Amino acid sequence: MPLLRSVETTGGSLGSFLDGSGVAWLLVRISDIFVNFGCDRYFQRSQVERATFVGLLGRLFKIFVGLVLIVALLSRAGVNVSALIAGLGIGGIALALAAQKTLADLFGGLSIIMRGAVRVGDFCQIDGITGTVEDIGVSALSLRTLDRSIVSIPNSKVAEVGLQNF
DSSP, X not given: OHHHHHHHHHHHHHHHHHHHHHHHHHHHHHHHHHHHHHHHHHHHTTOHHHHHHHHHHHHHHHHHHHHHHHHHHHXXXXXXXXXXXXXHHHTHHHHHHHTHHHHHHHHHHHXXXXXXXXXXXXXXXXXXXXXXXXXXXXXXXXXXXXXXXXXXXXXXXXHHSOEEEO
């Protein structure tokens, strides 16, 4: 009988893992549908900056869903999540110092989109590099140069350097 209980416990945790992963996957796919619908609608109205912002929000939502899934799985595995979060609070200063550039890129990306300085499809010159904006991501802006290569420029750098939009 003890062997049967261990098998049931293992199956239960596997089931909760699959349930959590399935719900997370479903949320991500539904958000993809809404993001694609919103982006297409804004592109049809020639509101490229709003379409870019919707795409960025979709990426941030996916990151949020992944973090919630990890916390839920750790909680189901028996890890004291409250203590883990409190430990992160204590180590928050070190984490903030380590993530300083990442946060600068994130807020730089939001600044670029909100100001409308550049949009996807714009031909511009950023810090001496000329090309067409391919994508404005969470951390970097992708620029296709005249020789058809793609250059990634961190959003924090784009927000602080000279930008010439043709």
